[in-house]
Amino acid sequence: MANPSTEISTKQRGLITHIIFDMDGLLLDTEKFYTEVQEIILADYGKTFDWSLKAKMMGKKAIEAAKVFVEETGISDSLTAEQFLVKREDLLLNLFPTSELMPGVNRLISHFRATGVPICVATGSHRRHFELKTQNHGEVFSMMHHVVTGDDPEVTQGKPSPEIFLAAAKRFEGGPVDPSNILVFEDAPSGVAAAKNAGMSVVMVPDPRLDGSFHAAADQVLHSLLDFNPSDWGLPPFNGVAN
Numbered sequence: 001m002a003n004p005s006t007e008i009s010t011k012q013r014g015l016i017t018h019i020i021f022d023m024d025g026l027l028l029d030t031e032k033f034y035t036e037v038q039e040i041i042l043a044d045y046g047k048t049f050d051w052s053l054k055a056k057m058m059g060k061k062a063i064e065a066a067k068v069f070v071e072e073t074g075i076s077d078s079l080t081a082e083q084f085l086v087k088r089e090d091l092l093l094n095l096f097p098t099s100e101l102m103p104g105v106n107r108l109i110s111h112f113r114a115t116g117v118p119i120c121v122a123t124g125s126h127r128r129h130f131e132l133k134t135q136n137h138g139e140v141f142s143m144m145h146h147v148v149t150g151d152d153p154e155v156t157q158g159k160p161s162p163e164i165f166l167a168a169a170k171r172f173e174g175g176p177v178d179p180s181n182i183l184v185f186e187d188a189p190s191g192v193a194a195a196k197n198a199g200m201s202v203v204m205v206p207d208p209r210l211d212g213s214f215h216a217a218a219d220q221v222l223h224s225l226l227d228f229n230p231s232d233w234g235l236p237p238f239n240g241v242a243n
């Protein structure tokens, strides 16, 4: 991937004052659970799950991702989107409580908290699933000013619609915060598109298996949250010094 600082300097951005985090695949290593379960379900139909399909599903609300799954794989005559969700639910519910933080999350969240940068979460995940995934990570998630989930009444359409990020912008103290002052962290193509559709800046931290063509829409692309340099965005540096 290109030098992050070089990438940003070629794009327009406002003064960043607020942060919105995606959750699955960005803060939590949970995308692997969806992949695992979807591989199992598709195997029943003699088909294999691949990353081009994964790229179209990830980040979306459950029912929207489910429709993509049954239609793109050509199994919609045998399995409806609703039946697919029922089928994967039990498998996922067993996996979600084992969710682990992605590398660099603790350091970054603690840094924003310590330096007074307001942070929140906007996830396509259902609130019920959010609770299971975060049950062992109360310390990190308690630092979020608020959390908007995919089943929120204000979120009628999932990512790439900007709705979830605009709802998150409204709920900050003194909100709505102007989108040009918000930096979003995302792992999914649909999430990057949603942030840009909302008029926000976006750092993408993609899975290395995701096709590189999806990187172009982001303002900055990093291998890991550990590589994030707050100074690139005019945010307070780690330990008071730029890294």
Ligand SMILES: O=P(O)(O)OC[C@H](O)CO
Pocket (backbone or CB within 6 Å): 022, 023, 024, 025, 034, 057, 058, 059, 060, 061, 122, 123, 124, 125, 126, 188, 191
């Ligand atoms: O990536 P998130 O946090 O918006 O979650 C989306 C789905 O739950 C999983 O792709």
Ligand SMILES: [Mg+2]
Pocket (backbone or CB within 6 Å): 022, 023, 024, 025, 026, 058, 059, 186, 187, 188, 191
């Ligand atoms: Mg995600």
